[in-house]
Amino acid sequence: MACAKEYSTSELMGATVARQIRNHDTAFIGVGIPLIAGVVAVATHAPNAILLYEGGGIGSRTRRIPWTISDNPTTDNALAAVPIWRVLSDMQRGFVNVGIIGGAQVDRFGNLNSTVILGEGGSYARPKVRLPGSGGANDMASSARRTIIMMRLEKGKFVERVDYLTSPGFLSGPGQREKAGLRGGGPDMVITEKCIFRFDNQTKEMYLKTLYPGISKDDIIQIVQWDLKVAPDLDEVEPPTEEQIRVMRAYDSLGLVLGKKSTGQLETFDNFYTKIKSAYESIPLNLDH
């Protein structure tokens, strides 16, 4: 398959996450870039994957990405629409192979924070920065058979200790998930816009495994705040295919998930209407698969 010639880092990240959804996977889709990764996977290499949205939509077929986990396209042409408590129970019961989550901070064991940044002298009740909270991220991290973490690699995000543990990774190390009573498999990898980390089978510690083009090992090491281990067989990420990029741009024609979300650029309503209508009208809906 032909590789795309130009693409943004968000698109590269979206394509990399999409590749992690395998054909026949039952994939639980959270808010943000996972919304596009799921749709891209189904439209390209994984037509038999079943996407579960947190709002309860199962296996929808749509002509644009859902803008939230409960937006109308999460149930358009779906196989089923069930209540939230039901779809989350299905995950606790073990039906979900893969869940994709993000956060504002992650530590070496893949524990995630999406609740508060404490800051100097701050507390949980009076933090420097309040974030949205768990949503369903804690539930995915607890019960999906494997989770994929998606985060931008920025200073202050890959920390020795998260300010608040919203979604459990391997907690304080080997055996700790089992001891806490968690049933899901825990994090499998961390996908960023510069590299991919994996977790050591024995120590459960995150290590650098894959670099993106033009990025060096040192670029990563200086951002990560703990003594990062690096795989001896460090490899390079596959660039997105032309097809993946085409699908992403068609399904997210307004760039709502893949960027351009600054509230400063207010589109007029008529622009929004015309653009989005012509975008979905260009997408054939194939309900045979």
Place this chain on the structure above:
Amino acid sequence: MQQNLENKVITLEEAVSRYVTDGCSLSFGGIIAREPMAVAYEIVRQRRKNLTYITDSSVEPAEIMIAGGCIRKLEAAYVWIGVVGIGHNYRRAVEKGIPHYLEIEEYSNYGSSLRFLAGAIGAPYMPTQSLLGSDLVTHNPRIKVMEDPYGTGPVALVPAAQPDVAFIHVQRADISGNAQIWGMLGNDENIARAAKEVIVTCEEIVPTLEFRKIPNMTTVPSYCVSGVVEIPFCSHPLPVSGYYWMDVPFRREMAAASKTREGIEAWMDEWIFKIKDHRSRVEKIGAERLKKLRQLEFDNYRIPRIEG
């Protein structure tokens, strides 16, 4: 004897003034989509205070009721604006106490969902294998971790939620409160059974015969319901399956206004305090615009017609 359905139809103003009292606990149906925005606006307009808002994940309804100073305590898994930006009003309240600080009791979406399930079946709590090992347990003393007495290991218990009043916005209801939901279901079946008083708001009131044609579609039966209000475009700018799409530019404008306290105050003046009622707000949004939001949905999904 002739059947005579109880007519529970009331106005939005009446529903809020009678059932949403200062200090009460409140839940909404829907999740990010199909939340009853018109009700949130009316609660702000009637300047309700000290409410406990019990939700799974909520966007603009939480934001606007926080900005309006109506909420004292949040029991939630997620509050933000999602795809259009940051939850500025939530941040300002928690970080700076503007308009005032909030008490927060946090769960995950599953934890919140199980609280409504427990409330709906009359159980005091539900056990789950979510939440274990996390700081949700550390900072929320109402989540109890214990050993399963049947020997399977640790479980987290979440307490039942039975809000004083819940508003469930649906596509179709009859005058006695039977309600059909199309598309995304949320936790509505349980919220409707857990709450002490339930007001069903709907896009359309339809004859009871429509329910008899397809009884599997009745998510809320009338015996749960105290009042029914017909409010077309109640969820705008959020989407409702079979009726309209999300109004992204409108949401962006509110999010942009929310960047400063002065901005959101001006926005509330324009869209809530200086507006007489929901009908006037719909006129201000504009018929042409709403027709287009409906068209976007009709191009992609329509509620199937059920033959009698």
